[in-house]
Amino acid sequence: MKLLSQARSYLSPSGTLTLPWVQEKVATNKTFAQKETKPNIPSPFWVIVQKEIADHIHSWRLIILVAIITLACAGSLITGLMHFKDTVKPSDPEDAFFFLKLFTASGNGLPSFIVFISFLGPLLGIGLGFDAINSEQNRGTLARILSQPIFRDQWLNAKFLASLLVVAVLIGSLTVLFMGIGILRIGIPPTVEEVMRIIIFTLVSICYIGFWLNLSLLFSVKFRQAATSALACIAVWLFFTVFYGIVVNLIANVLAPSEFAHPHQLVRYQEFIINLLRVMPSQLYSDATTTLLMPNVRSLGPLTQEQIVGTIPSPLPLGQSLMLVWAQLTCLIAATVVCFGLAYYSFMRREIRSR
């Protein structure tokens, strides 16, 4: 009976006899065949990525940007270390996460690491992407490259990926440097949760810079002149960093309810203003990173007294911190991807042969 069932299992549904050892042999034959037919040549996509990375690394533009960012971060690291004693208090519920304070500590007029990234990160993204397409077109290299046996979207994707990789390596190494010098100076290694938070913070930072990279990529596709696209990018960045705040302030002043308004009305007004501010990518970024790097942040909007009664000041677990800023993270990722999608769409649809 047992033998019979075993024999039946070897019969495939179609009724043909398939024995396991025979199948194995067929499979090994197949892999051999694949190895023989496909030589170890990287796909053209990765070749372009490598070339683009090499281009970026040898360009003065990136060296200057990296120098600026590194200097700024070194400044904030020194401030963080100098003011570390002041920021760590014995009765702090956040005490378990004091390593994270390195990233958020500020003093002596020098802003913290996250503020520097939210300010200089866009410049890095714009600098890497504003002339990605149009300069190639102006130099006439675009048509020459695309006459090679590669797909058109591969070229755009490779451009984007190369820039993003450069950004990722830069931000990642800066963060690791920060942690390393922090461990050296403080002498206490970060906990697992702190490392997790720092990793997620790094990913969010890369995503944030990726948004600006995609925006500049979109402009470089849209505008024929590199200078125009650079100006457009800078204009958007300036608008969001300087003017948007002023505009929201004006709106807030106009809409401000009277002092004697109902608390619910005040709360709604506050939430409306905060939501207006959240149109700025930098606001989304600072919301997300503040919550990630300060685990005791429990809410980003206004809170009613009812919600505060009975609360115990305690750090949130990582999952809850992520839940709190999930909307912000979603918006950042979505905005990044939408920008890329637009750039992709307009690049794929355009005429590229003419100069």
Place this chain on the structure above:
Amino acid sequence: MNRFLLSTRTKMLSIVMVHILWMSLLGGHLAHANSVALYTPYPEISVPPGESIDYAIEVINNTEEIKNVPVSLSGVPKGWEYSLKSGGWTIQKVSVLPGEKKNLSLKLEVPHQVKKGTYRFQVVASGLTSLPLTVTVSETGTFKTEFTTTQPNIEGHSSALFSYNAKLRNMTSEPQLYALSQDAPRGWNVIFKANGKQVSSVQVDANQTQDIAIEVTPPKKIEAGNYKIPIQAITNATSANLDLEAAIKGSYEMELTTPTGLLSTNITAGKEKRLELVVRNNGSSPITNLKLDRRAPVDWDVVFDPKEIPNLEPGESAQVFATIQASKKAIAGDYMATLEATNPEVSEKAAFRVSVKTPVVWGWLGVMLILGVFGGIFQLFNKYGRR
């Protein structure tokens, strides 16, 4: 005339005789001329028991020759000790030059145990004269100790400290070292304190009183009732007893906890969580009409099942289920929710640390949004890629 003379002579004689007799009876310091006399300034003394009396006795030689006077005491009550000394020597005889006097010192010890009354004895210069001495013992001498307290009964809960104040009076005439001991039931803790220090024995001078504080701690789990604590102060010679009484009232003690003792829980905002609670009567009286209450944040709801425990005997425990519903607006993080069990006698709290989590619905919406965007990009790739 003769008769008159006779009568005057007899009268004079009788006067002289009476005078002499009176004189000889009183003191004897003016004893017969040309003889030996014994003199002491205080022939009658009143003393308490246990006192020692020092008599200074002078032997006066009124004769013209040297007198060898044997001196001894007679009629000394039984048990009284004495010594007769002169010039550092215990003496039986003194020799006095004519017209001179010699000092003797008689030391007499009145014993402790002696009855009140007058005791008479004599210092005898045998064959010559005697000196009667009187000692009045002012009170009946005892060898007794008094151990008293004004408040031997104290009432309190089993968790209370019973503090008694006692007086130990040494009525003997010697300092005594009293060993203090107690014979309390098992589990009771009795501490003696004298002069603010914990002691096991105490020294009391003669006729002095020492205050002794006695601190009694009953066992934690003891039934209500009256308990006797016998206390003793003992020396090798005397002892005194004191019976203290502790009236234990029924105590109300309760514990409100969970079966595991874990007082923290997770809850999603707007959702319910059912908790199992245990109410335990740790006191010695039954707890009745125990109501369950809460002190939770605003808009939180706690429902108990059952809402009230009618009766809980000592040592028993009851199971209660509490269903906590967090407010929809609760923010992520920790909240304090206090559950209470109260009746007029006792109240107990259990503070729960409730970690609020935000509902994941919005998170999934975000994931859907991102997936939608990526789907759009994928569509773009499909439509325009590889041209």
